[in-house]
Amino acid sequence: MKLALITDIHANREAFEACLEQAHLHGADRLAFLGDFVGYGADPGWVVEQVQDLVSQGAIAVRGNHDEAVARGPSDHLVEDARRAIEWTRGQLTPAQLDFLGALPYTREELGCLFVHANAYAPPGWDYILGRNEAVRSMMATEARHTFCGHVHQPALYHLSSTGKIANFTPVPGVAVPVPGHRQWLALPGSVGQPRDGNPAAAWAMFDLARLTLTFHRVPYDHDATAAKIIAAGLPRALGDRLHQGT
Template identity: 85%
Template sequence: MKIALITDIHANREAFEACLEQAHLHGADRIALLGDFVGYGADPAWVVTMVQDLVAQGAIAVRGNHDDAVAGEPNPNLVEDARRAIEWTRAQLSAEQLDFLGRLPMRREEFGCLFVHANAWAPAGWEYILGRNEAVRSMMATDCRHTFCGHVHQPALYHLSSVGKIANFSPVPGVAVPVPGHRQWLAIAGSAGQPRDGNPAAAWAMFDLGRQTLTFHRVPYDHEATAAKIIAAGLPRALGERLLVGA
């Protein structure tokens, strides 16, 4: 079974479409959507509708901090541009869509894997996995051999040996990485809708459950048109301009 991992879409229709198309071309059997479907981008209603449709077809979906803020009360720690985007987004969604976001689980376990937006130790606290210390803390909080996260917007992969030795490396797009179950693994798929690693191409990953391999992918899309759409919608200009450079 091949599971496509897509996270941090952030209301970016063009990036989401590009990732879904490539996932299907690579033979994805299931889709796992790791949160932050809204916030920042200009197409929240379309993206939420697509997520609802995919969930109805069997996709895994978990709640991100921006989804949580739109469905409830914004986190006071959000920066001003993010808060403005949350308020704008809430006005674009129906009551049914807001209810859908608010009811999404914080975490899901299937196939011996954990799917979560931020981390395993406190999913609703929205703390970031920024390095080895946080990665170890997250892996120690679950019995699952493979944990898949979003939230950080930069692809990363960590593993923990049976004797507690932690290692990490930066994945190369298109290269399958063996992730055998005798170790614990934590993968951050990167952001589909708002990459922050200097590459504007949308990020996603594919986990091959049978082969025990993980492949990170990048897919170009018309990010210039998407940036222009964000600005035209009246959202903070910086939210569109950052798409141009992947920052």
């Protein structure tokens, strides 16, 4: 089975469509969504509708912090641009779509894997995995051999040996990485809708459960069109401008 890992779409229709198309071309048998379907982008209704449909067909999906903020209302710690986007997004979704986002689980365990937006040790707290310390803490909080997280908009891969030795590296797009089960692995596919690693191309990853390999991918898309839609919607210009640089 090939499992496509898709996260942090952030209401970016063009990037989401590009990733779905490439996942299909690469033979994905199933999809796993790691949260943050909404926030920042101009097409929240369309994105949520697509995710709802795909979940009804068997896709895995978990809740992100932006999904929770849209479903429940923005929290005080959000920065101003994110708060404005959340408030705007709440007005774009139907009650059923808001209920869908609010009902998503924080975690999902299936196929010997853990799927979570932020981390395994405190999923509702939304702590970021920014380095080895957080990665180790997350891997030690689960018995799953493979953990897949979103939240951090930069691709990364960590592994923990049976002796507690941790290592990490930045994956090369298109290169399959062996992820054998005698170690624990934590993968961050990067963001579909708002990359922040200096590369504007959308990011996703494919986990091959038969071969136990993980391949990270980047997909160019029309980020100019996406940015124009964000500005036309009256959302903060910075949310569109940053798509050009991937920052």
